[in-house]
Amino acid sequence: MERHPFSTPIGWRGLFRIISERFLKLRNSRVARRALRNSLLLTGIGLFTFVVLLGIFADFLAITPYDEVQMRHRFEPPSAAFPFGTDNFGRDIFSRVVYGARISLQIGLSVVVLSGISGVIFGTLAGYFPRLDNVIMRVMDALLAFPEIILAIAIAATLGPSTANAIIALAVVYTPRTARVVRASVLVIRQMDYVTAAICAGATDMRILRRHVFPNTMAPLVVQLTFIFAYAVIAEAVLSFLGIGAVPPTPTWGNIIAEGRNYIREATWISLFPGLAIGITVLGLNLLGDGLRDVLDPRMKVRHG
Amino acid sequence: MIAFILRRLFAVIPVLLLVTLASFLLMRLIPGDPAMLIADISASDAEIEKIREQLGLNEPFLTQLLHWYGNLLRGDLGESYLLGRSVTQAIWERLPTTLSLTLLSFVLSTTIAVTLGVIAAVKANTWLDQFVMSFALIGVALPNFWMGLMLIILFSVHLGWLPSGGYVPLSEDFWGWLRTCTLPAISLALLQIGLLSRITRATMLEVLQQDYIRTARAKGLSKSKVVGKHALKNVLVPVITILGISFSLLISGSLVIETVFSLPGVGKLLGSAILRRDYPVIQGGLIFVAVSMIFINLLVDILYAWVDPRVRY
Numbered sequence: 257m258e259r260h261p262f263s264t265p266i267g268w269r270g271l272f273r274i275i276s277e278r279f280l281k282l283r284n285s286r287v288a289r290r291a292l293r294n295s296l297l298l299t300g301i302g303l304f305t306f307v308v309l310l311g312i313f314a315d316f317l318a319i320t321p322y323d324e325v326q327m328r329h330r331f332e333p334p335s336a337a338f339p340f341g342t343d344n345f346g347r348d349i350f351s352r353v354v355y356g357a358r359i360s361l362q363i364g365l366s367v368v369v370l371s372g373i374s375g376v377i378f379g380t381l382a383g384y385f386p387r388l389d390n391v392i393m394r395v396m397d398a399l400l401a402f403p404e405i406i407l408a409i410a411i412a413a414t415l416g417p418s419t420a421n422a423i424i425a426l427a428v429v430y431t432p433r434t435a436r437v438v439r440a441s442v443l444v445i446r447q448m449d450y451v452t453a454a455i456c457a458g459a460t461d462m463r464i465l466r467r468h469v470f471p472n473t474m475a476p477l478v479v480q481l482t483f484i485f486a487y488a489v490i491a492e493a494v495l496s497f498l499g500i501g502a503v504p505p506t507p508t509w510g511n512i513i514a515e516g517r518n519y520i521r522e523a524t525w526i527s528l529f530p531g532l533a534i535g536i537t538v539l540g541l542n543l544l545g546d547g548l549r550d551v552l553d554p555r556m557k558v559r560h561g
Numbered sequence: 562m563i564a565f566i567l568r569r570l571f572a573v574i575p576v577l578l579l580v581t582l583a584s585f586l587l588m589r590l591i592p593g594d595p596a597m598l599i600a601d602i603s604a605s606d607a608e609i610e611k612i613r614e615q616l617g618l619n620e621p622f623l624t625q626l627l628h629w630y631g632n633l634l635r636g637d638l639g640e641s642y643l644l645g646r647s648v649t650q651a652i653w654e655r656l657p658t659t660l661s662l663t664l665l666s667f668v669l670s671t672t673i674a675v676t677l678g679v680i681a682a683v684k685a686n687t688w689l690d691q692f693v694m695s696f697a698l699i700g701v702a703l704p705n706f707w708m709g710l711m712l713i714i715l716f717s718v719h720l721g722w723l724p725s726g727g728y729v730p731l732s733e734d735f736w737g738w739l740r741t742c743t744l745p746a747i748s749l750a751l752l753q754i755g756l757l758s759r760i761t762r763a764t765m766l767e768v769l770q771q772d773y774i775r776t777a778r779a780k781g782l783s784k785s786k787v788v789g790k791h792a793l794k795n796v797l798v799p800v801i802t803i804l805g806i807s808f809s810l811l812i813s814g815s816l817v818i819e820t821v822f823s824l825p826g827v828g829k830l831l832g833s834a835i836l837r838r839d840y841p842v843i844q845g846g847l848i849f850v851a852v853s854m855i856f857i858n859l860l861v862d863i864l865y866a867w868v869d870p871r872v873r874y
Contacts, residue, residue, distance in 0.1 A: 398579030401858075402851045405813035406831075410847045413835045414590050490704050494817055497706055499836055513707055517821075524714050531707035539702035 290551045297547025303540025307533070311358035318351035323505045331523045341525035343515060352507040353529050359508045360489055360537070363423055367488040368481050370427035375434025376477070380465060382435065383442025393439070396432035404429045408491055412500040419502040422495050429491075430484045437480045441473040475552040482545035486538045493534055509534050565866055569859055580851045585629055588844050638845035643837055648845035652827055659819070659826035661731050661738065663811045666746040670753035670807070675800070677754065678761025683788055685766060693758065700755030705814050709748035709821040716744060726823040745822045749814045753807055757800065764799050768792045798869050805861040809854055 291297055310317065320326075325345045332342045340349035382392040399407070411425035445451060445468070454464050489509075495501035496510025504511055509530035516526030620628070632639070638648035681693040717725035723744050729737030768774065769792060777787045819828035827846060834842035 394575060394579060398576055398583055401576055401580050401855050402583075402847070403809040403813040403854060406816065406847060406850050409816070409831070409835065410584075410587060410843055411590075413838075413843055414587055414840070486702075493704050494706065497817065498820070498832060513704075513710070517710060520710055520714060521718050527707065527710050531704065531711070534707065535699065535703045539698060542698065542702060 291547075294547045294551055296543050297551060300540050300543030300545070300547050303536055304544055307357055307537045307540065308361060310354050311361045314354045314358045318348070318354045320348040320351050322351040322355040322507050323347065324351075331519065333523075334525055340529045341523065343512075343523070343526045344519060349512070349526055349529055352512050353509070353533050356507040356509045356512055356530060357533060357537075359419070359502060359506060360492060360510075360534075363419065363426075363492045363502075363508070364485045364488045366423045367426040367430060367492075368485050370423065371430035371434050371484060372477065372481050374427070374431045376438050376470070376473070378431065379435040379438025379473070380442055380469065383439040384446060384461070384465060384469065389439075392435070396435050399428070399432045400436075402429075404487070405491055405494055408495065409498065409500065412495050417500045417503055419506070422492060422501045425495070426488050426491055430488065433484065434477065434480055437476050438473050441476055442469055445469050445472050479545055479549045479552060482541055482548060486541035486545065489534060489537050489541070562867070566863055569862055573855055573859055576855055577852065580855065581630070581633060581848060582626075584844055584848045584851070585626060587847070588840060591840060633848075638848065639841035641834075641842050642839045644839070644842070648841050651830060651842065652845060652849055655825055655827045655830050657730065657732075658728060658824055659812075659815055659828060662742055662745055662749070662819070662824060662826060663808070663815055665739075665742050666749040666753070666811055666815075667807065669746055670750035670757060670811075673750070674754045674757030675761050675796075678758040679765055679788065679793065679796070681758065681762040682765030682769065683784075685762075690762075694762070697755040697758045700751045703751070705748050705752055706817040706821050708751055709745065709818055712744050712748055713822075728824045741822075741824070745815075745818045745824060748821075749811055749818050752810060752814065756810075757803070757807065760803060761796060761800060764796045765792060768795045771795075798865075801861065801865050801868060804864075805854075805858040808857050812850055812854070 325347060326342070327345070329342050330344055334341045340353060342348055343352075378392050378396070382389045382396075402410075408422075408425045408429045411428055412422050415421040415424065448468075451464060451468055454468055459467075492501055492508065493510030493513065496508045497514045499511075499514065501510055502508045504515070512530040513527045516523065516528075516530075520527055636649055638652075640647055641651055644651050677693050677697070681690045684690050713725040716723045724741055725744075726741075728741050731738040765788075769788075774787060774792060777791050778784070782791075815826060816828035816831055818824075819826045820832040823829065827849070830842060831846040833839075834846065
């Protein structure tokens with residue numbers, strides 16, 4: 257008799273196994289088996305999924321609209337009605353943090369996509385065409401010479417405060433970091449026998465890049481992008497905190513903390529909860545990145561004792 | 562060694578040129594006309610034109626660039642729109658605050674992180690190791706300006722041990738300085754401690770596997786002596802390489818932390834310049850920080866080559 261997968265308690269690990277086997281068709285993959293044994297990765301996936309779900313279902317979770325002003329309920333400490341308390345306008349901090357998850361994740365994801373694309377373009381050009389290497393990488397070095405937050409602040413401050421400008425600023429800052437990773441892989445892949453074979457077979461540069469080089473740069477790039485997502489969440493909070501990120505009343509974790517700062521003595525809860533939300537997200541992403549690195553590239557594995 | 566230093570010095574020149582060029586170009590991205598920003602709202606067209614003339618905005622692009630580089634070489638970063646003094650002077654006045662805060666934080670974070678990393682490596686895979694490494698992971702995940710606010714709540718508001726802001730210069734009163742700088746330095750240090758202790762632990766584990774450690778144990782040295790004398794020296798070498806990154810993070814961190822604790826440093830200067838659109842100060846601060854970082858990294862490279870002669874290729 258075939259046992260139903262849910263007939264016994266399965267736990268998180270079992271659930272991940274079912275998802276990976278049934279839905280992602282990874283039954284015999286070595287990567288999947290390594291992933292299931294990696295508790296860092298699973299914790300990271302769990303934490304990050306939790307925050308993503310908050311962002312996706314913000315409309316259902318936040319019963320009070322995030323910008324509804326209720327002057328009768330100003331500075332209320334956390335209670336059953338307002339789980340995270342209210343701010344100086346009587347707005348529900350829980351709603352604001354949940355919507356903040358949506359906006360902060362959108363910003364993080366946009367930065368990841370933009371810096372990923374431009375990093376692949378510049379990194380591939382530099383790694384595959386030696387004549388472009390020097391020019392591109394010197395410009396990237398110059399960008400890397402700036403501490404990342406300070407460059408992002410300067411760009412965002414110059415362009416003016418808005419969500420789009422914060423995304424542009426962060427994407428510019430993180431592009432050299434992705435480009436470097438892509439270039440390093442391309443330099444190695446270019447020397448591989450299968451690339452030489454493809455050249456001998458008469459493949460064009462475009463075809464070699466698309467079919468042979470690009471797929472093999474993905475693993476280290478994905479790891480790097482996971483960390484960039486984490487940095488971008490913190491950096492966005494810094495920009496919002498300094499007043500050059502998303503413009504209020506749009507809630508981002510950074511500007512909720514900034515608004516709460518003036519009332520930090522009387523109403524600590526305003527700033528407390530968005531900070532914890534950032535912590536959970538970044539912790540999840542960092543664990544995910546560490547885990548992915550172990551799983552995708554065991555050679556880079558940091559020894560765990 | 563001298564040849565190595567000279568080679569590194571020459572390699573710095575193109576980076577310096579590009580960094581300053583990037584800062585110059587960035588200021589061209591300002592939406593609108595800088596002259597309009599400086600002028601009063603009631604200024605007539607002729608007055609605005611006069612300001613444009615004074616700023617050299619009517620010159621051709623290349624002339625402006627060369628003029629700007631000429632000023633830069635003389636250490637002239639331009640005039641602040643609002644402070645009534647040169648940007649160089651404004652930065653110079655606030656530098657001691659930032660430097661003393663950064664150094665205090667650096668000393669704190671390095672000693673704590675190396676200690677924690679060594680303990681975690683020696684007690685690898687015990688509850689102590691897991692506790693220390695969880696602490697490190699959480700330290701990296703929480704934003705430092707938020708940690709600053711929470712430390713204020715705990716230590717200034719509830720316990721009343723330390724002030725929540727203000728600044729006493731080091732030259733006036735050491736204990737006053739320490740009291741005002743401790744909380745900001747700790748909030749800055751947490752991220753460092755998280756990063757550095759993980760690296761120290763990983764390196765220590767690697768070093769402890771080496772043959773010479775086994776030899777030292779075999780000849781009868783105690784474990785603490787082996788770790789303290791033989792292993793620690795070799796752990797510190799890779800730690801030096803990330804000192805540059807540490808300083809970069811501390812300086813970026815101090816920007817926000819000074820705003821949180823209202824310390825009159827370079828970070829606070831930049832923070833208020835951003836709010837008031839004082840572009841020359843933003844640009845000057847950016848260049849100042851980037852150029853200092855380039856030289857700190859150069860110094861770290863040289864230090865590294867001095868400690869580990871294999872690097873001198």
